[in-house]
Amino acid sequence: MSTLSVDTPQSQTRAKVVEKKGLSTAAKRRLPLLPALVFVIAVTQLPFLLTVFYSFQSWNLVRPGSRHFVGLDNYIDVFSDTTFLVALLNTVLLTVVCVFVALLLGLGLAILLDRKFFGRGVVRTLLITPFLILPAAGALLWKTTMFDPTYGLLHFVFGTDVDWLSEFPLASVMAQIVWQWTPFMMLLILAGLQSQAKDVLEAANVDGAGRWRTFVSITLPHLSRFLQLATLLGAIYIVNSFDAIFLMTQGGPGTASTNLPYYIYQRAFEGFDVGQSSAMGVIVVILTMIVATFALRLMFRTFSVNGGIK
Amino acid sequence: MTTLARRKAGPRALTAVTWVVAILFVFPLLWLILTAFKQEADAYTDPPKLFFSPTFDQIANVLKGGFLPYLSNSAFVTVLSTVLVLVLGIPAAYALSLAPVKKTSNALGFFLSTKMLPIVAAIIPLYIISQNTELLDTVWALVILYTSMNLPLAIWMMRSFFLEVPHEMIEAGRIDGANLPTLLRKIIMPVVAPGIAATALICVIFSWTEFFYAVNLTAARAGTVPVFLVGFITSEGLYWAQLSAAALLASLPVMIVGWIAQNHLVRGLSMGAVK
Numbered sequence: 001m002s003t004l005s006v007d008t009p010q011s012q013t014r015a016k017v018v019e020k021k022g023l024s025t026a027a028k029r030r031l032p033l034l035p036a037l038v039f040v041i042a043v044t045q046l047p048f049l050l051t052v053f054y055s056f057q058s059w060n061l062v063r064p065g066s067r068h069f070v071g072l073d074n075y076i077d078v079f080s081d082t083t084f085l086v087a088l089l090n091t092v093l094l095t096v097v098c099v100f101v102a103l104l105l106g107l108g109l110a111i112l113l114d115r116k117f118f119g120r121g122v123v124r125t126l127l128i129t130p131f132l133i134l135p136a137a138g139a140l141l142w143k144t145t146m147f148d149p150t151y152g153l154l155h156f157v158f159g160t161d162v163d164w165l166s167e168f169p170l171a172s173v174m175a176q177i178v179w180q181w182t183p184f185m186m187l188l189i190l191a192g193l194q195s196q197a198k199d200v201l202e203a204a205n206v207d208g209a210g211r212w213r214t215f216v217s218i219t220l221p222h223l224s225r226f227l228q229l230a231t232l233l234g235a236i237y238i239v240n241s242f243d244a245i246f247l248m249t250q251g252g253p254g255t256a257s258t259n260l261p262y263y264i265y266q267r268a269f270e271g272f273d274v275g276q277s278s279a280m281g282v283i284v285v286i287l288t289m290i291v292a293t294f295a296l297r298l299m300f301r302t303f304s305v306n307g308g309i310k
Numbered sequence: 311m312t313t314l315a316r317r318k319a320g321p322r323a324l325t326a327v328t329w330v331v332a333i334l335f336v337f338p339l340l341w342l343i344l345t346a347f348k349q350e351a352d353a354y355t356d357p358p359k360l361f362f363s364p365t366f367d368q369i370a371n372v373l374k375g376g377f378l379p380y381l382s383n384s385a386f387v388t389v390l391s392t393v394l395v396l397v398l399g400i401p402a403a404y405a406l407s408l409a410p411v412k413k414t415s416n417a418l419g420f421f422l423s424t425k426m427l428p429i430v431a432a433i434i435p436l437y438i439i440s441q442n443t444e445l446l447d448t449v450w451a452l453v454i455l456y457t458s459m460n461l462p463l464a465i466w467m468m469r470s471f472f473l474e475v476p477h478e479m480i481e482a483g484r485i486d487g488a489n490l491p492t493l494l495r496k497i498i499m500p501v502v503a504p505g506i507a508a509t510a511l512i513c514v515i516f517s518w519t520e521f522f523y524a525v526n527l528t529a530a531r532a533g534t535v536p537v538f539l540v541g542f543i544t545s546e547g548l549y550w551a552q553l554s555a556a557a558l559l560a561s562l563p564v565m566i567v568g569w570i571a572q573n574h575l576v577r578g579l580s581m582g583a584v585k
Contacts, residue, residue: 029409032401033417035470037459043458044424045540059556094484109331117325123332129339132568134519136536137557141342144550145544150532151354151550153341179338191576236425243521243536261430261522268434269526281431292426 033039040268050283054278061272072277086255086279087263088287090170094259095239098177099231105178105221106185106230113186114193131183139247142176147248169249169257176244183239185230192226232295239288260284337364345554353550354505364451373526374553378561380538385563387534388435388517395464396506398457403468405492408480418469422461429459433526440527447531455523462514467512471505472498508574518564535560 055074059067078084113124146152147164154164164172196219204214234296242261245251251258251266258266260280267277333340345353347364406414436455437446445451473497483497521536528537539560542553568575 009432029405029492031405032409033405036398036465037417037420040421040458043454044427044432046385046425047432047435047439048427050439051431092550104413104443109335112324112328112331115321115323115324117328119325119329123328125572126332128338128568128572128575129336131341132515134536134539134564134567136519136521136539137342137561138338138554140539141557142339144553145341145353146338146378151356151358153338153358156357174439180337184315188575194576240429240522242430246521246525247540261428264430265433265526268437274434274438278434281428281434283477284428285431286430287505288426292423295426 009171047197051278051281051285054274055282057275057278059274061274067223070275074275075283077276078279078283083255083258083263087260090257091261093257094170094177094241095175095235098174098238099234101174102178102181102234103186103227103230105182106187107189107227109182109186110189110193110228113190127186128183130179131181131187133241135180136247138180139176142172142179143248147172165249166253166255169253173241173244173248173257176248178236180244181234185234186228188226188233189223192223219285220274235295329444339534342554342557346558348551348554349501350549350551366556368551369559371552372556372559377535377538378451380533380535381559382450383528383532384518384534386387387452387456388514390449391460391517392513392585394453394457394512395460396510399464399468399509400494400506402465403472404490404498406473407469407472407475408498418466421465422574424458425462429522433522436523437526446527449527449528451527452520452523452534453530455522455527455558456517459520460516460524463516464509464513468502468506471502472510474505475501478549492514494496504577507571508577514567515564 002256056069056071056075057067058070109127113120113127127170144152146154149155149161149163153162155161162168200218201214202220209217240261241259242265245257245259246265249257251262255263264277264284265282267280269275271277340357344360346368347366348359348362349365349367352362406418427468436451440446440448440451445454479497480493483493486495486537518534519536520534524537525540528534539553539556542548542556
């Protein structure tokens with residue numbers, strides 16, 4: 001409301017009407033949010049509460065009547081299970097390495113694409129494609145035509161008989177995941193690069209700043225929120241990686257490439273051990289929550305959710 | 311070399327580098343496409359064969375080998391869950407951006423935090439619940455789960471698009487007595503439509519490619535295309551050419567949609583980030 005119009009009686013009543021309506025509709029305003037909220041709570045939180053409940057029970061699906069309450073036994077078992085610790089370590093390693101490498105590659109590709117050149121649209125289309133193919137298809141593709149020790153392309157290029165999947169299982173899985181996620185990182189960073197104000201870059205050029213200097217002092221700070229977003233989203237999806245491990249290595253050889261999602265899957269659907277796999281699930285959630293609290297706090301500061309509401 | 315020529319040589323070299331890097335990066339995929347048109351014998355050779363007489367046999371084999379039911383399951387689940395995400399998500403995004411109430415940021419934080427919960431932690435109850443409700447191995451279980459999987463990200467993305475709508479326009483509409491549906495339809499939708507398209511696209515990609523729920527909660531009846539591909543690792547040995555054909559067919563719908571809408575994709579992601 002501008003101060004000028006307040007003097008006219010008509011606009012005064014209008015303002016009152018708006019105010020009154022605003023108060024009485026506070027509940028109404030909340031209404032559009034409710035269906036989504038209720039749905040998400042029902043589908044994501046209730047199963048998790050059941051997981052907590054199951055985690056205090058000894059329950060194996062293949063032994064009917066085995067179900068009984070055991071308190072914290074499952075948790076004690078999980079922490080003394082060396083495979084669980086290996087899987088935890090693998091998960092951390094896989095997530096950190098894949099996010100970091102995909103981010104760097106994505107940044108490099110985005111910089112290469114952030115110019116006008118011949119065939120730019122085609123190159124961008126090509127580079128997006130690994131993100132668009134099914135991860136399951138990507139995993140099988142790498143397992144067969146890339147990593148096969150006899151007929152694979154890596155064998156042909158390097159001329160070695162290395163059996164990549166059994167000698168470097170975790171690194172092989174990582175290579176596939178990085179390949180799959182680099183385009184996503186590239187898209188986000190490219191969007192960031194293209195949203196840069198051109199006049200600032202020109203001003204830097206006029207002031208005699210070199211390319212490197214301009215990149216470090218202007219572009220990188222501008223990109224930081226895009227890089228953080230890419231890191232966060234990438235981490236959320238990569239920490240849950242299952243397709244690549246299930247299809248390429250089955251967690252092996254031994255437990256060399258077992259991550260937590262795959263290990264819990266094994267305990268649940270091959271061992272039918274509801275209690276133990278539930279306990280593992282709870283532990284994973286607690287660990288994720290600790291990490292996510294920091295991540296969310298960081299992100300809320302960056303994107304200033306409160307400030308965003310006008 | 312004249313100055314002009316030198317000035318052009320740098321960018322040209324960079325363009326060449328870009329092309330080489332891009333082709334190297336996408337090479338596995340180009341190889342997959344080539345292999346999909348080979349006979350099995352041409353698929354396993356040392357050195358690998360670049361030239362061969364192409365055939366549609368593998369594509370035909372995949373289509374004959376029961377691929378189509380999986381394809382229709384995927385299409386059904388993807389379309390329905392994306393529609394549900396929009397139906398539930400658009401009002402929520404509106405509430406969180408244009409008509410914010412107290413605790414708005416809490417609700418937004420809650421939605422985001424559900425993405426942080428590892429999906430494995432809920433798979434056992436989900437399996438048991440869907441077994442007891444007879445939703446196991448039906449498309450409905452996947453529709454419900456994919457909607458909840460994509461809804462938080464969609465709300466978050468769409469909220470940023472809604473924030474783009476000029477506040478004055480909405481106030482003016484409200485003063486003129488427009489109710490929420492009218493406001494949404496007449497004033498807000500035209501502004502946010504491209505953003506909603508980008509959001510829907512992301513939901514389509516994630517639903518079509520989802521693997522974990524599909525593998526654990528469906529089998530022969532409700533399996534989606536990623537589940538079809540699993541059949542190739544369990545069979546005796548691997549049929550590379552046929553596998554490549556299946557992988558190509560399974561990915562093609564999303565690839566085409568993604569290619570067509572890539573500008574939306576870039577813009578959608580960037581707006582989600584900026585706001």
